[in-house]
Amino acid sequence: MSEPTIQFRRLAEQVADQLRRRILLGELADGSILPKEDELLREFPVSKPSLREAMRILEAEGLLRVRRGKLGGAVVRRPNAANVAYTIGLVLGSQDVSLSDVGGALRQMEPACAALCAERADRGHMVVPALRALHAEAVEAADDFQSAISASRRFHEALVALCGNQTMIMLAGALETLWSAHEQGWSTRVTDDGIVPIDERLAVLEEHRQVIDAIESGDAHRAHDLAAAHLITAQHYPGSAGMVDPAMVRHWDH
Missing domain, CATH: 1.10.10.10 (Winged helix-like DNA-binding domain superfamily/Winged helix DNA-binding domain)
Structure with a gap:
């Protein structure tokens, strides 16, 4: 040179x-x-x-x-979780990593964030009210499939965003953004709202409520275990068997 x-x-x-x-x-x-x-x-x-x-x-x-x-x-453009999600998506996409692999990482990280939420001394006014509001919104939207998916994803994203650990917020938040982009993209292509029956949507929301209750009581162990158990069933949808597509993040960047 x-x-x-x-x-x-x-x-x-x-x-x-x-x-x-x-x-x-x-x-x-x-x-x-x-x-x-x-x-x-x-x-x-x-x-x-x-x-x-x-x-x-x-x-x-x-x-x-x-x-x-x-x-x-x-x-x-100041750095945020969406920027990180896109970069991670590029790396994972170049290595043909499946979306289920991202889900596996979230099953480790999101319960840890729920536990951190429960450990916050200020959870009573900084965490719980926000989660309760999101839960109420999700219950209200339960009969509309796409709105229910969107509200549910915002709850999961909030568990991370409110955990209080900035490094976890960025790293786990990037994975949440990556997952949310794919799930919301899938939901817009669904023509049959009955693919996830209303009773299943309400059952998911009941699990959300239990996680919030555990956080409010300061029971970090229970919050972690409830969130982990919830994710095992909550991550199943047809698109989750596909591969990571970083373009989805750009499309759903919010």
Whole structure:
């Protein structure tokens, strides 16, 4: 590799490092538009190719989304579970990993999150009310298949999001996002609402209620075991036998 190419790459990486730091610190807000190229060149004394390479680095990392056209620009995207889910999906998809394998990982991680929820000293006002509200919404939507699937997935995602451990929230949250994207994609293709009878939907929701009760009482062991037992039956749907498709995450990114 020639010296000019090395220098070009080094300058691009330096610019990317500075912009990445601003994004991670929140100095560049999620959803904001980066300044125009001319403004960035005034701030960073590098060539246009170096600046554009820096943008490509950040875009590849998922920290920028470049929009083309008259209303175009580089849109800031702070890292979240959906970004991680997409990256994990790419890796698993490239290795022909089955969705059931993702389910197996969730059967280990989600019960641990339920236990962490039960261990939170502030669970009475930070965890339980949110889970109760989601449960009530799911019960209300039980007679509508797609709404019931959506409400149920939000409950599972909340168990992770409210556990209080940031590393687990990111890692388990990414797997929840990956699973939810596939399950919701499957639900939209279902033409027979009776594929999951209403009594089965209500039974699932009763298991959710028991997990919430265990969390509220602070019984981490029971919350863990109830969540683990629930997932063994709750993860079965026709699409779960397929392979991981990272494109599903992009489609259902919420």
